[in-house]
Amino acid sequence: MIKSIMLKEWLKLKWFLYGCLLLNIGVCFKILLDIRQRLHAEHAEMVWYQAIHLHSVLYQDIRFVILATSLVLAAAQFVPEMLGRRMRIALHLPIGRNRLVTWSMLSGLLFFSFVTLADWLFVFSTIRFYFPEEVAAVVLPTMLPWYLAGVVGYCATTCILLETTRSRRVFLSIVFTIVVSIFFSGHGYSWLVPALPLLIVCIPLSLLSVYESARRFQQRGA
Amino acid sequence: MERNTQEKNAIEVNHLCHSYNGRMIYEDLNFSVPQGSICGLLGKNGQGKTTLVNILMGFLKPISGTCLVLGEESHALSPRTRNRVGLLHEGHLAYEFMTIAETEQFFRGCYPDWNPDLFYNLVDRMKLPHNHKVGDMSCGQRSQVVLGVIMAQDPDLLILDDYSMGLDAGYRRLFLDVLHDFNSMGKKTIFVTSHIVQDLELLVDTMIFINQGEIMQTGLKDFMRDFKKYSFITDESSSILEDDFITGVERRGDTVTIYSFHDLREVKGHLEDIGCNGSDLKRESMSLEDGFIGLMGKY
Numbered sequence: 001m002i003k004s005i006m007l008k009e010w011l012k013l014k015w016f017l018y019g020c021l022l023l024n025i026g027v028c029f030k031i032l033l034d035i036r037q038r039l040h041a042e043h044a045e046m047v048w049y050q051a052i053h054l055h056s057v058l059y060q061d062i063r064f065v066i067l068a069t070s071l072v073l074a075a076a077q078f079v080p081e082m083l084g085r086r087m088r089i090a091l092h093l094p095i096g097r098n099r100l101v102t103w104s105m106l107s108g109l110l111f112f113s114f115v116t117l118a119d120w121l122f123v124f125s126t127i128r129f130y131f132p133e134e135v136a137a138v139v140l141p142t143m144l145p146w147y148l149a150g151v152v153g154y155c156a157t158t159c160i161l162l163e164t165t166r167s168r169r170v171f172l173s174i175v176f177t178i179v180v181s182i183f184f185s186g187h188g189y190s191w192l193v194p195a196l197p198l199l200i201v202c203i204p205l206s207l208l209s210v211y212e213s214a215r216r217f218q219q220r221g222a
Numbered sequence: 223m224e225r226n227t228q229e230k231n232a233i234e235v236n237h238l239c240h241s242y243n244g245r246m247i248y249e250d251l252n253f254s255v256p257q258g259s260i261c262g263l264l265g266k267n268g269q270g271k272t273t274l275v276n277i278l279m280g281f282l283k284p285i286s287g288t289c290l291v292l293g294e295e296s297h298a299l300s301p302r303t304r305n306r307v308g309l310l311h312e313g314h315l316a317y318e319f320m321t322i323a324e325t326e327q328f329f330r331g332c333y334p335d336w337n338p339d340l341f342y343n344l345v346d347r348m349k350l351p352h353n354h355k356v357g358d359m360s361c362g363q364r365s366q367v368v369l370g371v372i373m374a375q376d377p378d379l380l381i382l383d384d385y386s387m388g389l390d391a392g393y394r395r396l397f398l399d400v401l402h403d404f405n406s407m408g409k410k411t412i413f414v415t416s417h418i419v420q421d422l423e424l425l426v427d428t429m430i431f432i433n434q435g436e437i438m439q440t441g442l443k444d445f446m447r448d449f450k451k452y453s454f455i456t457d458e459s460s461s462i463l464e465d466d467f468i469t470g471v472e473r474r475g476d477t478v479t480i481y482s483f484h485d486l487r488e489v490k491g492h493l494e495d496i497g498c499n500g501s502d503l504k505r506e507s508m509s510l511e512d513g514f515i516g517l518m519g520k521y
Contacts, residue, residue, distance in 0.1 A: 004331030011319055086315050088281060093332050094305035219283040219297055 001095050002103055008090075009077060009107035016076040017111050020069045024062070024115050028122035031059045035130055052135070055188030059123045059139070063146040063184065066119060070112050070150035074157035077108045082161055091218050101214045105158065105207070112154060116147045141190040148199060149183030152176065155206035162213035164220045172209070179206070231290075232257045232379045232411035233278065238287035240273060247273050248435045251287070255428070257378075260405055260412040262422040262442075265432035266518050271415055272312075274432065275383045278413065279309055292379060305333060308377035312384045314365040318357030325356060325367060326374075333375045341374035344400065361388035369400060379411045380404065386418040394418065398425050423510035433518055442510070451508035451516060452489055453479045454500045467492045470516035479506070481516025 035058055038047050050056045081087040090100055120143055128136035156176030163169045179202055186192055192199065231254040238251035247270040255261045265271040276282040277289050283297040290296070294303050317325060322345055330336045348363050356367055365385070372380060380401070386394050398421060404410050416422055422429070429445060431438045440448075449469075455476050462471050462478065467489070470481035482489050486505055493500035508516075 001332055004328045007324070007331070008317065008320075008328055011317075011324060080317075080319060084313060084315060085311070086317070088279070088309070088311055089315055089317065092280070092304055092307070092309050094301040095332070096301055218281060 001093070005090075005095075005100065005103040006107050009104055012080055013073060013076055013108065013111055016072055017115070020072055020115050021118060024065055024069060024119050025122065027062055027065045028059075028119055028126070031061055031123060032126045034058070034061075035126060039130065051131070057142060057187075057189060059127070059143075062119055062123065062143075063149075066116055066143075066146045066150045067153050067180065069115050070154040071157050073108050073112050074154045075161070077104065078158055078161040087162075087217065097214055097218060098211055101211055105154075105210060108158075109151060109154060112150060113147075116143075116150065119143070138189040141193045141196075144196065145183045145192040145199065148203060149180050151203055152180050152183065152206045155210050156180070158210050159206075159213040162210070162217045164217060168216075172213075176206075230256055232259075232292060233261075233413060234288070234290040236288045236290075238277070238284050238289055240270075240277065240282070240284045242273060246435065251435070251437060253430055253437055253439050255411060255413055257411050258405075258409050259428050260401070260414065260426045261428040261430060262426035263413065263415045263430050263432060264419065264422070264514055264518070266521070269432050270435060271432055272383075275381065275415055278381055279311075279383070305335075305375075306378040308372035308375050308380045310368055310372055310380070310382040310385050313387060314361065314368045314385075316356045316364055316368050316371075318355070321353045321355050322350065322367060323352040325371065326352075329371050329374065335376045337374045337376060340376075341370040344370035344373060347396075362390060362393040365389055365393055365397070369397060373400060373404065378409065380413070382412065382414040382416075384415050384417060386416045386421055394421055401425060419511040419514045420509060431514075431517060438517075445513060446508070446510070448483055449481065449508070449513050449517065450483070450485070450489075451479060451481055451506045451512050452486065452503050453477055453506050454493075454503040456499060458498065462493075462496070462498055464519075470519060472515070472520075479516075481508075481513070 035047075038058075051058055078087075081090065090104075091097060093100065120140060123143070124136055124139045127139055153176070156172065156179075159172050159176070160169050163172060182202075183192070183199065233253075233255040235251055235253050238248050240247050251274075263271055263274065273282065277284050278291060278296055280291070280296045280299050288295065291299060292303050292306055294300060299307070317328070320328060326338060326341050326345075329341075330338060344366055348366055350359070350363065356364060359367070365388075382401075385397055389397070401412055401414075402425070405412055412425075414422065414426065423442070426442055428439065428441055431440075456478055457476055461473065462468065462480065464471055467484060468480050468482050472479040480489065484492070486503065490500055490503050493503065
């Protein structure tokens, strides 16, 4: 059953995954070219001053691309299910609703994580190439909140698509926009690391809200 | 005793109550569908047919009352019971992004009793390659894939929501043939709705008429025997109204057609009582569609 669910999600997502991967790698490549260009155009000391002393994150262009990737993947997964109320087919499969939702989301989040991992590897390699190891080491804690924002954005898109009433959609849009914006607040390297234990709580809460939306979707006419 | 009844009935609806947007649709709906029967749900548009099918399919939780499908609440079916229920959704819902082979592969992994031969036996009649996308199929072709899917599951109960929608006569007949074969395998129950009433005449053994939240459940043979269609010629301009005696009236030119559960002599007498000359009243042959119109009206 789980293999079948993964197969279905793969069939829906594969072209979107390729597209998102291409876009993300493209933006990472642009970051590499920008850093290279700056080091050629300005004194290395100036770039160092901006990057280290002023905390100007040289790879911050990727953060909204990561969020957009999660929104696209969630939409690619659940819009076809909503069209013509096709989700009914999956909801009648001999598997519990929560398990079905869990495996569907895990598939989407797995693909999203794969793209984000590729981003991190590319950015990490770029920074490691031009800067000392200590600067490369903070790429992960700096990018982690952006990844988490993507996970919340993924759950938000799923919830909003599953909801049956406009008022709930609007309400959830507002709540999730506020939550996602927290992950993008602040400036500089590892800015949100001290708050991460609190922010991580948003992830299970976001996932739980999808189960509730799925329950309402099924019991209110699907 | 109650458990025994539940086992005998594939579907059991007790005191079902449901409203939609503040409008009460059913207040106290009661009926049951015995195992092994083929039951057709008939009703005009807007009478709550779709709502009832949605409740039976588990996509709507009723306000009160119970709706048991194979002994379990329809909105909370266990995966084990869902495995025994095949659903055909209105519009022949299928995964349009899948090919025929991917559809088979997907559902094979979901149903333990999946029979790939049954699936391909139905689907291969279309002579399409297995890498053909479901989304590129005609409505009729897609219906074959959906039929293949629900047959290969080997369910004990089929719930078909307007299976004939968008199908030509050939595909509709094919559906009827397959459903007949399915039912003849023993203890297989079918609950079906269709807008093509004449097709149901070839399929069902029991019918449920739904009208303004009330239902009438009857055997097809009993209904076709007891409900009668009469006609007579009149030049009178006054119209005959429906009453307890006359269930339905149609007038086309000077020919009046009336429907009633009463026999010819009684209807004649009634026409005289209401001052209508029905001396040439005669019984006509009646199709299920005629009976449906006679009982439910045209609008």
